Amino acid sequence: MRLGERIREIEEDDRLDPAASRMRALAERLPAGPVRDILHGVQLGHPLHPIMVHLPLGSWLAAVLLDTLPGDHRRSARALVNVGLLASLPAAVSGLADWSSQHERQQRVGVAHAVANGTGALLFGASSAARAFGRQGWGRTLALAGMGAVGLGGALGGHIAYYRAGGANSADYLLDRVPEGWHDLGRLEDFPEGDLGSAHIEGVPVVVTRTGGSVAVFLDVCPHMGAPLTDGELVDGCVRCPWHGSEFRADGGTVAHGPATASLESLDTSVVEGRLKARLPQPDAESGTGT
Numbered sequence: 001m002r003l004g005e006r007i008r009e010i011e012e013d014d015r016l017d018p019a020a021s022r023m024r025a026l027a028e029r030l031p032a033g034p035v036r037d038i039l040h041g042v043q044l045g046h047p048l049h050p051i052m053v054h055l056p057l058g059s060w061l062a063a064v065l066l067d068t069l070p071g072d073h074r075r076s077a078r079a080l081v082n083v084g085l086l087a088s089l090p091a092a093v094s095g096l097a098d099w100s101s102q103h104e105r106q107q108r109v110g111v112a113h114a115v116a117n118g119t120g121a122l123l124f125g126a127s128s129a130a131r132a133f134g135r136q137g138w139g140r141t142l143a144l145a146g147m148g149a150v151g152l153g154g155a156l157g158g159h160i161a162y163y164r165a166g167g168a169n170s171a172d173y174l175l176d177r178v179p180e181g182w183h184d185l186g187r188l189e190d191f192p193e194g195d196l197g198s199a200h201i202e203g204v205p206v207v208v209t210r211t212g213g214s215v216a217v218f219l220d221v222c223p224h225m226g227a228p229l230t231d232g233e234l235v236d237g238c239v240r241c242p243w244h245g246s247e248f249r250a251d252g253g254t255v256a257h258g259p260a261t262a263s264l265e266s267l268d269t270s271v272v273e274g275r276l277k278a279r280l281p282q283p284d285a286e287s288g289t290g291t
């Protein structure tokens with residue numbers, strides 16, 4: 001059986017649900033608002049967790065490699081193990097924030113991911129202690145075992161990120177389904193002021209916002225996990241997603257609050273003789289968003 005098939009079995013394993021409940025309770029204690037946005041990576045416009053994991057993984061891998069090289073690298077290797085331990089904490093917290101707004105099948109794999117990485121961190125902690133007491137052989141062995149555990153954790157995290165698109169921009173593929181050129185969406189006055197309207201371009205759903213005399217058109221798919229935004233609401237000049245509450249500014253589609261980190265895909269707009277038209281954004285043209 002291939003690794004991917006084995007990991008998909010974890011998605012169906014409800015024995016992980018009690019642990020998921022405990023992790024959910026932990027995640028709920030993370031502060032809401034700007035701190036949580038930072039943990040998601042909203043200000044970066046990119047998920048923070050995959051960036052944060054580089055430091056512990058890189059440090060630990062470097063320590064394990066140093067252990068294999070000729071010469072005396074004991075102090076450097078132990079320092080790298082300790083840097084990895086310190087860096088693993090913020091990496092875990094940012095991962096917990098992302099995990100808390102994922103689907104059940106992703107969360108089950110996320111539990112296994114956390115167990116593997118937690119085991120890896122414990123092994124590296126034991127490695128650091130063994131090195132401190134001069135037990136270099138144990139220090140190397142424990143670090144090697146820790147690397148195996150975090151390697152497995154990385155495979156599980158990769159499954160969530162790539163196979164299940166946790167953290168990917170779920171709206172991106174739709175851009176390629178919108179044909180070039182202007183598309184008629186209907187009479188402008190038929191789209192409600194101060195609310196979300198819906199339309200389609202060749203079968204591609206779009207959401208229309210009219211606020212304060214300006215109009216905007218976005219792909220009707222939340223970049224976070226693909227929710228239909230027209231099921232959400234327009235609040236304080238932002239489109240709020242119905243699933244996990246991400247908010248996107250109606251003026252441009254940028255993220256006001258996560259968990260989404262990617263902006264809404266915004267289309268150029270034009271109003272001709274009272275009819276709203278939209279097209280794919282043109283690289284060198286001013287984006288038309290107005291009546």
Ligand code: FES
Nearest residue numbers: 222224225241244
């Ligand atoms: S699908 Fe999660 S915030 Fe929109």
